[in-house]
Amino acid sequence: MFLASTDGIWMAGAFSDARNALWAMKTHHPDVVLMDIQMPHITGIEAMQDIKKLYPNVKVLIQTVYEDEDHIFKAICAGANGYVIKNPNPEVYVQAIQEVEAGGSHLSPNIAAKVLAMFQSQFVQAQPTFVELTQREKQVLGCMVKGMSYKMIADSCDIKFSTVHSHIKNIYEKLHVNSAPEAIVKALEMRLV
Amino acid sequence: MFLASTDGIWMAGAFSDARNALWAMKTHHPDVVLMDIQMPHITGIEAMQDIKKLYPNVKVLIQTVYEDEDHIFKAICAGANGYVIKNPNPEVYVQAIQEVEAGGSHLSPNIAAKVLAMFQSQFVQAQPTFVELTQREKQVLGCMVKGMSYKMIADSCDIKFSTVHSHIKNIYEKLHVNSAPEAIVKALEMRLV
DNA sequence: TCCCTTCTCCCCAATATTGGGGATTTTTTC
DNA sequence: GAAAAAATCCCCAATATTGGGGAGAAGGGA
Numbered sequence: 001m002f003l004a005s006t007d008g009i010w011m012a013g014a015f016s017d018a019r020n021a022l023w024a025m026k027t028h029h030p031d032v033v034l035m036d037i038q039m040p041h042i043t044g045i046e047a048m049q050d051i052k053k054l055y056p057n058v059k060v061l062i063q064t065v066y067e068d069e070d071h072i073f074k075a076i077c078a079g080a081n082g083y084v085i086k087n088p089n090p091e092v093y094v095q096a097i098q099e100v101e102a103g104g105s106h107l108s109p110n111i112a113a114k115v116l117a118m119f120q121s122q123f124v125q126a127q128p129t130f131v132e133l134t135q136r137e138k139q140v141l142g143c144m145v146k147g148m149s150y151k152m153i154a155d156s157c158d159i160k161f162s163t164v165h166s167h168i169k170n171i172y173e174k175l176h177v178n179s180a181p182e183a184i185v186k187a188l189e190m191r192l193v
Numbered sequence: 194m195f196l197a198s199t200d201g202i203w204m205a206g207a208f209s210d211a212r213n214a215l216w217a218m219k220t221h222h223p224d225v226v227l228m229d230i231q232m233p234h235i236t237g238i239e240a241m242q243d244i245k246k247l248y249p250n251v252k253v254l255i256q257t258v259y260e261d262e263d264h265i266f267k268a269i270c271a272g273a274n275g276y277v278i279k280n281p282n283p284e285v286y287v288q289a290i291q292e293v294e295a296g297g298s299h300l301s302p303n304i305a306a307k308v309l310a311m312f313q314s315q316f317v318q319a320q321p322t323f324v325e326l327t328q329r330e331k332q333v334l335g336c337m338v339k340g341m342s343y344k345m346i347a348d349s350c351d352i353k354f355s356t357v358h359s360h361i362k363n364i365y366e367k368l369h370v371n372s373a374p375e376a377i378v379k380a381l382e383m384r385l386v
Numbered sequence: 387t388c389c390c391t392t393c394t395c396c397c398c399a400a401t402a403t404t405g406g407g408g409a410t411t412t413t414t415t416c
Numbered sequence: 417g418a419a420a421a422a423a424t425c426c427c428c429a430a431t432a433t434t435g436g437g438g439a440g441a442a443g444g445g446a
Contacts (some may be wrong), residue, residue, distance in 0.1 A: 061413050070432070076312050082305070104302020105309050112275075112298035119269050119387060122315065147375030148357060149432075170392095179402090180374045182340030188381065192428070327422060342402070356424050362405070363422095371404070372432090387446100394441080402433065407426105414421070 002090035009097060016040070018047030025051065026160050030058065032081075037064040037071060045071075045078050056087045059100045063093070072114055083105035131174055131190065140167045141187050143181055195283035196227075202290060209233070211240030213376075218244065219380060223251065225274075225290050230257040238271050245272045252293045256286070265307055275299035324367055324383065333360045334380050337373055 004011035012028035015021040019040050025033075033051060037044040048060045060082040064071065067085060075083055081100045084092065085108040096106035107115060133141065136157075143153040150168070154161045168183075177183050197199065197204035205221035208214040211232050218226075226244060230237040241253045254275040255268045268276055274293045278301040289299035292361040300308060326334065329350075343361070347354045361376075370376050 005292065073316075076309055077316050079313065080309070099302035102302065103306065105300075105305035106302060107298075107300060107305050109292040109295065109299060111299020112300050112305065113296065116273070116313065118297050118310065121314065122267070122271065123270050136393065144374060145378060147370065147378045151370065151432090159393085160395060161399090163206055163393075165434085166394075166396095168433090172434085177340065179340060179342065181337055181377055181431080183336060184377055185340050185373055249409090329423065344402090350421085353425060355426060358404085359424075365404085373403075389444100389446085391444085392440095392442085396438080398436085400434080400436100402431100404431070405429090407428085409424095409426075411424070412422080415421105416417105416419080 003097075009094065018042050018044060022047065022050060022054075024109060025055065025058070031054075031121065032059045032061060032101050034061050034063055034093065034097065036063060037066055037075070045074050045080075045121050048075075048080060049078050060101050061096055061106065067110055067114070069114055071110055071117060073118065076115070083111045084108050085110060133174060137167055137171050137174070140164060141171055141183065143170070145184050145187055196286060196290075199287050211235050211237060215240065215243060215247075218248065218251070225252045225254060225294050227254050227256055227286065227290065230255060230259055230268070234262055238273075241268075241273060242271050253290055254293050254299065260303055260307070262307055262311060265304060266311070269308070276304045277301050278303060293297065302304075326364065326367060330360055330364050330367070333357060334364055334376065337361075338377050338380055 003009055012030045013021070013024050015024065016039070019036070019041060021033070021035075033048075035044040035048055039047070044062060045062070048062070051058055051060060061082040061084060062075045062078070063084045064084055065086050066072075070081060082096055082105050084096050084106065087093070087108070094098045095191045099106045120132075139154055139157060143156055148156065150161055154164045157164070168180075171183060172178055175183055175186050177186055197357055206214070206215065206217050209232065211228070212234060214226070214228075226241075228237040228241055232240070235258070237255060241255070244251055244253060252274040253272070254277060254335045255273045256279055257264065258279050259265075261280060265276060275289055275298050277289050277299065280286070280301070280345045284352045285301075292299045332350060333346055336349055341349065343357045350357070361373075362364055364376060365371055368376055369377050370379055
């Protein structure tokens with residue numbers, strides 16, 4: 001009721017079964033879907049995957065009581081544009097819907113904290129040594145990661161073959177490697193490119 | 194001024210140099226620090242790391258104009274509790290500060306969208322072209338991804354150098370590439386290893 | 387001013403990789 | 417039981433990469 005009466009939001013419908021929602025989308029073409037996870041027959045995450053497959057541009061905002069990492073993780077991997085904890089204050093839904101509609105994402109504070117924590121645990125140990133590469137070196141390394149040969153890199157960066165050679169020698173020294181494969185792997189896992 | 198005049202927020206100070214802020218924290222013991230990235234002498238991310246080391250319970254909210262993945266990534270890995278794009282509307286800062294103080298995290302919509310995208314790209318495997326590699330080929334490719342040379346692969350798999358050569362020739366043909374770097378990049382993005 | 391870094395380019399020689407032919411022996415599959 | 421696939425090995429030659437030097441120009445900072 002609150003959403004339907006909000007300026008700028010048109011409520012196309014509300015459904016207790018996601019399969020009905022999918023059916024209704026054929027006629028209403030909504031911009032944003034507010035999706036509960038716990039529903040009969042199929043979960044909101046499965047429904048979201050179906051929606052994303054049929055209408056890739058539709059934004060889906062998950063709303064649920066679940067705050068555990070597993071649900072958050074699955075929702076994000078399935079392409080959720082936001083994750084809102086069920087909240088008695090209807091204004092947060094309005095804000096979330098508007099932000100998502102504008103191309104952003106909305107995460108409830110506790111969810112955002114968990115996402116950041118998951119993020120950190122993935123990468124924080126992957127960057128123990130901080131390596132400073134110059135602009136050109138990063139560019140050359142970027143080309144290497146694309147699988148380009150010295151000749152192609154020279155062409156792409158508009159520098160001589162021998163200069164590419166020099167840069168790569170410096171990169172290898174800085175990364176403590178001595179072959180392109182090693183450099184690429186290291187670059188990817190250290191997120192240097 | 195807006196923050197200082199907001200109920201529930203006490204403004205302990207504002208500094209154009211993070212080193213002064215660190216000094217001031219000794220006396221004021223703030224709950225939340227709102228930190229710019231671009232500052233003279235040291236960056237806000239470095240300052241945040243120093244703060245987190247000295248006062249692990251202090252929440253740090255990054256506020257900046259940078260929206261690129263690199264800055265976002267570094268800030269998160271360094272332990273940021275939030276990331277707010279500079280915004281003329283001071284109320285978003287109040288909201289962010291309150292959410293962070295309460296133990297949550299706050300991300301501006303565009304930042305949240307980028308974080309979710311990074312998250313997805315890490316864990317969702319896209320497998321558009323299906324390539325059949327034999328057991329041995331997968332093993333050899335795995336060695337290549339570790340940065341090993343033909344000689345090392347031969348040693349590791351306990352086969353002759355020439356056999357490694359043969360397998361790699363087959364791998365290149367199956368992946369439609371003709372160099373180790375390309376094969377590695379393709380292997381990683383196709384999640385073949 | 388001098389030093390340091392970055393970016394640029396060159397030479398040479400050793401090593402590694404790639405691509406083209408083969409060939410043999412196990413497995414697996416039909 | 418035979419064909420197909422996988423795995424093993426070899427030769428040769430062309431090409432690419434790597435590592436060792438050195439050197440000049442431009443720009444920033446002490």
